Amino acid sequence: MSGPSTYQPQSPVMKWLEQRLPIAGLVHSSFVAYPTPRNLNYWWTFGAILSMMLAVQIVTGVVLAMHYTPHVDMAFDSVERLVRDVNYGWLLRNMHAAGASMFFIAVYxxxxxxxxxxxxxxxxxxxxxLGVIIYLLMMATGFMGYVLPWGQMSFWGATVITNLFSAIPLVGDSIVTLLWGGFSVGNPTLNRFFSLHYLLPFVIAGVVVLHVWALHVTGQNNPTGVEPKTEKDTVPFTPYATLKDAFGMSCFLLFFCWFIFYMPNYLGDPENYIPANPGVTPPHIVPEWYYLPFYAILRAIPNKLMGVAAMFGAILVLLFLPWLDSCKVRSSRYRPLAKRFFWAFVVTCLLLGWLGGKPAEGIYTILARVLTAAYFAYFLIVLPMLSRVEKTLPLPNSIADDVLARSNASGATKVASLVAALALAGGLLLGGSGNASAAGSEENVPPSLQWSFAGPFGKYDRAQLQRGFKIYKEVCSACHSMKLLSYRNLADPGGPGFTKEQAAAVAAEASIKDGPNDAGDMFDRPGRLADPFHSPFANEMAARSANGGAAPPDMTLLAKARSYDRGFPQFIFDFFTQFQEQGPNYIAALLQGYEDTPPAGFTLPDGSYYNKYFPGHSIKMPPPISEGQVTYEDGTPQTVAQYAQDVGSFLMWTAEPHLEARKRLGLQVMIFLLILTGLLYFTKKKIWADAH
Amino acid sequence: MKGLGIVTTEASAEPTRRDFLFIATGAVAGVGAVAAAWPFVSQMNPDASTIAAGAPIEVDLAPVAVGQDIKVFWRGKPIYIMNRTKKQIEEAQSVALSSLPDPETDKARTKEGHEQWLVVIGICTHLGCIPMAYEGKYDGFFCPCHGSQYDSSGRIRQGPAPANLPVPPYQFVSDTKIQIG
Structure with missing residues (x-):
């Protein structure tokens, strides 16, 4: 892509091919001989990392589409089936879901x-x-992908985002109807989003080709911003950039795998484990984290049309950046003022992201307005002004000069930054373990219990899962269904450890509706291993009418669908300590959180009970379990606290049946990646030793 | 790399160690790539619910009169269960093995004491069409797609199919009930 190729084919076959289709020459000139500035730092490896992430998303996405059903009645369950039943389905789903976040981290x-x-x-x-266009396409793709699992956040995200277009004067409503293919978000919407979500990544790949083409025409920029002048300023792409990129990608994969194997739900919203319900909006709806700054800008403006315009404007302003900043010096390294404003702008974006996740009220709205003004001021006032008034520092004569000057001074700073990074990581770890116990002390925050499945080596306690199952069977299952669990799962590895015969006996106790038979009649038969757990009510309306209007939720995913805010900075520590146990903590707390007399001033509606851990405190479920109600044969104390923990543990297993396999494979992958990263580091060092 | 002046091409002091590093890195990366491909292949296999749904089924034979047949499905495949007439049984037992393209006795294809029952997977061994029962020249099955003819024991007698209709794993639970699978 950069002028006539210097590629000289050796073998007769390649000579023959080269005269007819010079593809080998194209690859050679673009990815082998292509001169790349020799002073590129690791921030420049993110181009390669992004290409890798696009490939990961396309490959895992194509595979997920083999198991996914784009229908409002089946989409949610098909995703869960894929996670539970398909070989490595949990891995592929985690890769794709966390991959989207990794893609955005890398692009930012x-x-x-x-x-x-x-x-x-x-x-x-x-x-x-072209890069801004790719970013816009990524946002559209990410949004539509988030709709596909058809959980509560999927549905309400789709509703809110499509309604943005209703702000357009005159034609807005028609456009929204066009997007929906109906009178509201429904099956046609889901179908077209699936189609487009499959299409757009290939459009992105096409624009990426143009992006790389444009890059190879102009050549890469570099930290000095000075164009390469002689061959001394550059090194050939292969092996220099190739290996540096490979090392960067390997490091990024380590980070990525931390999420895939240990923190798969860290970046997701628990609400999305509740199937879409067009009748109830979740109390606190937020988009995925990568849209939060723009969401904050949208909410900062009190006018619908202006808010939408500001949100899109915040992205579109990037298109004009090359002309808004007309300073001749490229790199902020030589622009002392621009450098400071750049970091102020980074902080502005981070704060806007934080505000996007906060409720739009009081001080948050005021802050969001100030920061929105700062965001636009950076592009529309600061950069144009600076281009005119800033006194820039002298530029180095050439890249080679700069490399020589810096190599004399770099050793000490490198060591210092490494020490600082280690200290930060260590501090976060310490802070995490220290605060983990402190976090529970606040009122109405479920206390953090000890769980056998917590941490990188966590495993379920088989006896505890069996006790939890006993409680579910004898108590919970009178009202709560467990639709995503099948009787066969009771004998699955990594589960409660029942034998096939025991599981079959449990199944046989249930009476399952089957048919029609030869006479066309439905009939009851004993359950089989392949059957999903029998539901206590025939349908949701029956469940509702038997329980005073509130349908008892399905329990399969409850441990992932319930959570509570850990707050800043606790959620950062949680990332390092792999804290993922909000769900079971909440469930265990709820079972023990009933109080006979509500606090003074609290009016309890008729037919409700006071529970200090339930959001709003008024719960329709009567205290479900009392001391000694379920008999334990293994001598475990029959207290409510013990029952609560056993149920919490059992529900974690029903929600995350492959947790043990996930953590086991995670350890193997982490060890492998550490070895590979180490080898790549030394290989890269060896190769670059020639160039320094 | 030659001709790029800055790149010093001084020979490494220990070429073997350097080579070893490069080969080790390449090998580890290669192993990783192959291992990473495995889940993507493995996910194509039948999933756990499909396997569980393929568990054995029971079929009540009582309603099937002599000279009738029923078709049941097991693992998505049609299974013919035929209550054979005396004539059909005799034909199946008396044919000379040497005249069969895929020699197999009728005894080996039925259960002792239940000789009137023929249980076969009704998928033509040629290219997977469903043969029709009581059709063709041999009192057995005839595949309309490419003209394969099976006899009253489900054995191939004529046409392009290479093998007999396979007998699925089954056993008699009682005189009038079988379990397939």
Whole structure:
């Protein structure tokens, strides 16, 4: 892609091919001989990391589509079936779901890098604009992908985002109807989103080709912002950039795998484990984290049309960046003022992201308005002004000069930054374990219990799962269904450890409706291993009418669908300590949180009970279990506290049946990646030793 | 790399150690790539619910009169259960094995004491069509797709099919009930 190729085919076959289709020459000139500035730092490996993430998303996505059913009645269950029943389905789903977040983390770093080093300036304007287009396509793709599991957040995200278009004057409502294919978000919407979600990644891949093409015409920018002048300033792409990129990708994979294997639900919303319900909006709806800054901007403006315009404007302003900043010096390294404003802008974006996740009220709204003004001021006032008034520092003569000057001074800073990073990581770990116990002391926050399945080596306690199952069978199952669990699962590895015969005996106790038979009649038969757990009520309306209007929720996913806010900075520590046990903590607390007399001033509606851990405190479920109600044969104390913990543990298993396999494979993958990363580091060092 | 002046091409002091590092890195990366491909292949296999749904089934034979047949499905495959007439049984037992393309006795294809019952997977061994019962020249099955003819024991007698209709695993639970699978 950069002029006539210097590729000289050796074998007769390649010579023959090269005269007819010079594809080997194209690859050679683009990815082997292509000269790359020799001073690129690790921020430049994110281009390769993004290509890798696009490939990961496309490959896992194509596979997930083999098991997914885009129908409002089946989408949610098909995702759960895929996670539970398909070989490695949990792995593929976690890769795709966490992969979306990783893709956005990488793209944000890539964009901020471009911003800092002025990579959008002439002659790279088209390159930058293509990048903004890719980013827009990513946002559309990510949004539609989030709709597909058809949980509560999927449904309400789809509703809110499509309603953005209703702000357009005159034609807004028609556009929204067009997007929905109906009078509201429904099956046609889900079908078209699935179709487009499958299409857009290939469109992204196409624009990425243009992006790389444009890059290879102008050449890469570099930390000095000075164009390469002689061959001394560059090294060939292979092996230098290739290996540096490979090392960067391997490090990024380690980070990615932390989420896949240990924190799969960290970045997701628990509400999305509740099937879509068009009649109830979740109390606190937020988009995925990568849209939060723009969501904050949307909510900051008290006018519907202006809010939507500001939100889209915040992205579209990037398209004009090459002309808003006309300073001749590219890199912020030589722009002392621009550098400070850049970091202020980064902080603005982070704070907007934080505000996007907060309720839109009081001080949050005021802050969001100030920061929205700051966001736009950076592009529309600060950058144009700075281009005119800033006194820039002297630029190095060439890249080679800069490399020589810096290699003399770099050793000490490298060690210092490494020490600082280690200290930070250690502090976070310590802080995490220290605060984990402190976090529970606050009132109405479920206390953090000890769970055998917590942490990187956690495993279920088989006896505890069996006790939990006994409680479910004897108590909970009178009202709560367990639709996603089948009797066969009781004998699955990593579960309660029942034998096949025991599981079959449990199944046989249930009476399952089957048919029609030869005479066309439905009939009852004993349950089999393959049957899903029998539901106590024939349908939701029956459940509702038998329980005073509130249908008891299905329990299969309850441990992942219930959570509570851990707050800042606790949620950051949680990432390092792999804290994932909000669900079981909440369930165990709820069972013990009943109080006979509500606090003074609290009016309890008729037919409700006071529970200090239930949101709103008024719960329709009577205290479900009392001391000694279920008999334990193994001598475990028959207290409510013990019952609560056993049920919490059992429900964690029903929600996450492959937890043990996940953590086991995670350990193997982590060890492998550490070895690979180490080898790549030394290989890269060996190769670059020649160039320094 | 030659011709790029800055790149010093001084020979490494220990070429073997350097080579070893490169080969080790390449090998580990290769192993990782192959291992990473495995879940993507494995997910294509039948999932746990499909396997569980393929558990054995029981079929009541009482309603099937002599000279009738029923078709039941097991693991998505049609199974013919035929209550054979005396004539059919005699034909199946008396044919010379040497005249069969896929020699197999009728005894081996039925259960002792229950010789009137023929249980076969009704999928033509040629290319997977469903043969029709009581059709063709041999009192057995005839496949309309490409003209394969099976006899009253489900054995191939004529046409392009290479093998007999397979007998699924089954046993008699009682005189009038079988379990397939």
């Amino acid at each position: 770093i890539h964009m901020f890098r471009g911003l800092y080093y002025g990579s959008y300036k002439a002659p790279r304007e088209v390159l930058w604009i």
